[in-house]
Amino acid sequence: MTYSEFRYLWQVGRLASGGAVRLRDVTNAMTVSKVSVFRAVERLERAGYVDKSRDRKIRLTEKGQKILEEYRYAMRCLQERLLAPLGFAEDRAEEEAMRLVSALSEKGRKQIASAWQGVAER
Structure with missing residues (x-):
């Protein structure tokens, strides 16, 4: 999945x-065009997400x-173990973690998410 998706x-x-959310709500939250949201949602729908x-x-x-849960676990790990100790502000750390997780291979992402899930469940 790309960073944008x-x-x-x-x-x-x-x-x-x-629950469910309206396209308009996604458009407003992301401050992007309706067309951008529509196209992205079409891609996510084709992928089965x-x-x-x-x-x-x-x-x-x-x-x-x-998949979202897997990405969240990997993001939390990167935020708390890598970005926060480097002094990243919380909102900036979240954005950077999103970019990093999107750039990882599926195997790498799964490995990080699995390790962090184990830590979170303790």
Whole structure:
């Protein structure tokens, strides 16, 4: 998943909170054009990460929830173990962690997420 796609998926997950979210809400939260959101959602839908209803509400699929959770674990690890100790502000650390996680190979991301999940569950 590209950094751009991840940003959209992240916003959908954040705004939907287990339910559905309108395209307009994603547009407003990200301050991007409706066309940009529409295209990104189409890509995420083709990948199986979101479902879009007739009323243009977007919902994470099980696959989308699973991948988002994996990315979140990897992000938390990078934020807390790498970026925070280097003095990054919280909002900047989140943005940089998103970029780093998106650049990782799937294997690398899964390994970091798995390790951090183990730490979080202790």
